[in-house]
Amino acid sequence: MVEVAHPGRxxxxxxxLGLVGVLVVLVTLELVARFELLPARWFPxxxxxxxxxxxxxxxxxxxxxxxxTLQGWALGLGLxxxxxxxxxxxxxxxxxxxxxxxxxIEFLRPIPSVALIPAAVLLFGIGTGMKVFLVAFAAFWPILxxxxxxxxxxxxxxxxxxxxxxxxxxxxxxxxxxxxxxxYVATGLRISSAIALILAVTAELVxxxxxxxxxxxxxxxxxxxxxxYALIAVTGILGWLLSTGFHAVEARLLHxxxxxxxxxxx
Amino acid sequence: xxxxxxxxxLEIAVPVLLLAGYAVWxxxxxxxxxxxxxxIQERFAQLWLFERVPDDLLPxxxxxxxxxxxxxxxxxxxxxxxxxxRVVQQAVQPLAEFLRALPxxxxxxxxxxxxxFGDSMxxxxxxxxxxxxxxxxxIDGVRGVDPGMLEMARAYQVGRWGRIRGIVxxxxxxxxxxxxRTSLSIAIILMVVSEMVAGRDGVGYFxxxxxxxxxxxxxxxxxxxxxxxxxxxNFLFVQAERRLLRWHRESKGLAR
Numbered sequence: 281m282v283e284v285a286h287p288g289r290x291x292x293x294x295x296x297l298g299l300v301g302v303l304v305v306l307v308t309l310e311l312v313a314r315f316e317l318l319p320a321r322w323f324p325x326x327x328x329x330x331x332x333x334x335x336x337x338x339x340x341x342x343x344x345x346x347x348x349t350l351q352g353w354a355l356g357l358g359l360x361x362x363x364x365x366x367x368x369x370x371x372x373x374x375x376x377x378x379x380x381x382x383x384x385i386e387f388l389r390p391i392p393s394v395a396l397i398p399a400a401v402l403l404f405g406i407g408t409g410m411k412v413f414l415v416a417f418a419a420f421w422p423i424l425x426x427x428x429x430x431x432x433x434x435x436x437x438x439x440x441x442x443x444x445x446x447x448x449x450x451x452x453x454x455x456x457x458x459x460x461x462x463x464y465v466a467t468g469l470r471i472s473s474a475i476a477l478i479l480a481v482t483a484e485l486v487x488x489x490x491x492x493x494x495x496x497x498x499x500x501x502x503x504x505x506x507x508x509y510a511l512i513a514v515t516g517i518l519g520w521l522l523s524t525g526f527h528a529v530e531a532r533l534l535h536x537x538x539x540x541x542x543x544x545x546x
Numbered sequence: 547x548x549x550x551x552x553x554x555x556l557e558i559a560v561p562v563l564l565l566a567g568y569a570v571w572x573x574x575x576x577x578x579x580x581x582x583x584x585x586i587q588e589r590f591a592q593l594w595l596f597e598r599v600p601d602d603l604l605p606x607x608x609x610x611x612x613x614x615x616x617x618x619x620x621x622x623x624x625x626x627x628x629x630x631x632r633v634v635q636q637a638v639q640p641l642a643e644f645l646r647a648l649p650x651x652x653x654x655x656x657x658x659x660x661x662x663f664g665d666s667m668x669x670x671x672x673x674x675x676x677x678x679x680x681x682x683x684x685i686d687g688v689r690g691v692d693p694g695m696l697e698m699a700r701a702y703q704v705g706r707w708g709r710i711r712g713i714v715x716x717x718x719x720x721x722x723x724x725x726x727r728t729s730l731s732i733a734i735i736l737m738v739v740s741e742m743v744a745g746r747d748g749v750g751y752f753x754x755x756x757x758x759x760x761x762x763x764x765x766x767x768x769x770x771x772x773x774x775x776x777x778x779x780n781f782l783f784v785q786a787e788r789r790l791l792r793w794h795r796e797s798k799g800l801a802r
Contacts, residue, residue, distance in 0.1 A: 387773070392738050520644050
């Protein structure tokens, strides 16, 4: 969505409208629960959920769980980026490398990352290693494809110009290819960040590695319904913060490279 | 010409060498976790041609199909409605963004609570997790329609329905399809995860159950099957997309 830049006018209006939208939904949910239009034991009022959230906030448990989820997210995403960016640069710039990897990539990519959960449990147990492996596998692909696409999308004219100015291969790579590719890598990181969080939470939820996912299941099985909703809300806020953060960083770092950036769908 | 031949050889040789390498290594190493290729292949034929297809594969595909179709209908329908009014769209945007950022798997315990362990819980999870890319992209696409075109159509007395069908839908379609593609891979992930949580059937259930029984070859066949499902789903999608958007590529000079 491209917001037209009317400083201080449109964005502010959209902010208030958004706030109204959120409030309307919250109030509706509250009323639905208060008048018991939906079964009360499944749908507690929003205020009760909010109370549960307030109760959770000062406890160390919540923050420890957030920390564990974030740890899996960060390690996996970092590992994925560390592998995918160099490989993407290589595949993107050297054709034999691209051809050599193509079939293997085409074979591995469609495997839904979550299908590997059982294999990951076998190989890494049920701790952080398993979580990091799953997150890294899933987060690897968008970064790889964005990096390859970024290298290949450098305009030939620019490369020729750099060559004409007598830049050596290394200088051309560092000054022309790399900056342009970084824009795409940033986009890949943003896409992967969301996927990484999904996988981290899934690993906790399905296998029972410590973190927010497991805490949600625990609350559900213990019939602590408001607590379950509060934890789901925390997970959502975490996802929203990460995605907003990546958008902001992307916009700030890459303001010089706006129009050419596209998301290639992995 | 020689270069092309070499590249093609490389493209074929590397996967073949990798497979052969694995076959030799697995036969020698007798690793418990990595059974020989022959064993996996044998088990795959025994299990998935076609003994367990009706028990596990078809239920999975049914959930995926129903869930995905619901996603498309809800996402496109709501997106068209919301996209038409700027006020409503701005009021809904933050909520939709929040729900998209929420990892849908976190809603599985909620789904279990409300729907129990049946199919409806799994379909609910697929819809609630995978509808957002379609919805947000449809809103985006509708908002990106050239207002001049709409004005002109109005001036020519084209009715509301005609304007939607003739101008809004074609203009929004490329964005919608891009959203549908993202949505498809999310839907497959959610299908698998929802089957892993207290499932009774489905390929996701089968894979996890095999691991718990330490039937390692069976587990790998399930993983490979899910890879095939993912590959075919994507392949079919791309084919359909080519047909649906041919005019778009041609108009942008991208036709091949």
